[in-house]
Amino acid sequence: MASSAMHARGPRKPTRYFGILPRSPAFWFLIPAIAALAIIGIYPLLLALYNSFHQYKLADLGSGTPFIGVDNYVATLTDPTFWEALGRTALFLCLTLPIEIALGLFAALLLHRMELPWLRAAARVSLVIPMATTYAVVGLIGRLIFNRQFGVANYLTGLIGIPPQDWLADPTLAFVSVMIMDIWQWTPFCALILLAGLSMVPKEAEEAARLETPKWSMILWHLQRPYLLPGLTAILILRSADMLKMFDAVFTMTRGGPGAATEFISVYIQRVGFRLFDQGMASAQAIILLILTIVLSRLYIRFVYREAA
Template identity: 35%
Template sequence: MAATVQAGRRPLRLAPNYWLFVLPALIVVLAVIVFPWAFTIWMSGNEWTLGSPRSFVGFANYLRLWADPRFWESLGHTLWYTLLSVVMPLILGTLAALIFDARFPWRGFLRGIFVMPMMATPVAIALVWTMMFHPQLGVLNYLLSLVGIPAQEWIFNPSTVIPSLVAVETWQWTPLVMLIVLGGLASLPRDPYESAEIDGANGWQKFYHLTLPMIAPFIMVAAIIRSIDALKSFDIIYAMTQGGPGTASETINIYLYNTAFAYYDIGYSSAMAIIFFVIIVALSLILLMLRQRLQWSEAEGK
């Protein structure tokens, strides 16, 4: 009887006024997301400098990118900056999570102090660290002088500018990695550790064979978030160095900004934006595939 009733039912149809509720959200999505990207793709096929006539050139801007040494230099700076800005917070954030996972007095208060850099605005951070990096007046060189280390040029030297910027990025975003990994540590089961203790495993063996494999998915999530964020980093770099000295810290974001708003080459900067978006999507997909494979490996291990 129930099967007959179910078979006799007609599929539900949405009332005609349903689209009145969907239409505003659809308009917002089209206006904020779809139209800007469609317009950027269209502009990338044109040669247009503000103040001059626009002309369609097809893929000429993309071919120009291929032959542009400054673009490849900025791409190298971007990848090097991203690699360091991901690896350093992952190492230090995981170490901090292991420390704060232990029980000791004032643990909650110290956690709150540790995550405070995340709350500061990037421009304020850039201004403070720029003063700290000053070769003559900066506090960092003063601290180095106390232990007999000569003064460093930090962001004013092409060979040290990117590591110096990475130090600022690491200081700000290590707490994010710590919070993600700390959540993973809080969810770990206790049974494997009790079995390992019965078998006589020491602290390093428990960390390497139990803790690290079980928190690896959380570390991968942190790596994905940090990779995407570091790839599109702009505000701290621009506020501290504007891509200098020379072009030593000019990432794709800085080069794109200068091309669009200093040289007013809209068509070329649009092509650069499209290529940069493709790079971000490709790296994100690779990291997601690695995370998925990591989950499969963990499931097979169980």
């Protein structure tokens, strides 16, 4: 009788203080996270958006920060150096991300077929180590590996008869060096995400498919692919966003050089904002980069995740 009366009254509404704030403990536990998000994320974004519509030069603060409308955006879109840096970043993304996904898929398939539980657990732990390494440390490791005098890269290439190369002083080799370090750090991330997708495949279906055909490519395409597509979408979104804002490892390893060979868009924005001291222009460039990231993420969801659904 009491339960029927409770269902008739509907769900109980949370008690409120002063008619505004809910009394639920969950709300008060969320307040620190909301405050941190507002301070660390929302406020800098709003400040950058505000600065992008103003003339804000750190070297000339005496003249104030007058409102100039969309002049910073027009100057950015007509700046050939900006487009060169963006094109260089797009080239890096188009070359590096497919390699990371391919190697990650290969590693995920090996781990998925691995029979020994302890060996599988050890392999998973070892995959976390590169991901846990900070970007700045990855850049320092890259400087040591590709050093001309004592780098491991020249030692390994010397084993096959290739003379020592000045990796970080040659534009093409410097670009390739940054690619290699990024592939080393983030291929394990792709492998773990794809391995999680493979673990969702029903074992009975896999066993039946192996009885039907011995070709692993047929099993991958027809059975495992639908389970991999959601994880693949997450990889594309997260890694594309990371590559578009990639700064620490590149700046530590090459400083954007030699010349502008590794001056990606984030390095160029840093140069405009903190070497040319034009915060307004740098803010406009950062907002444009944010818009490009959102558009790219929506395209991934539209064309990759929709197929998975």
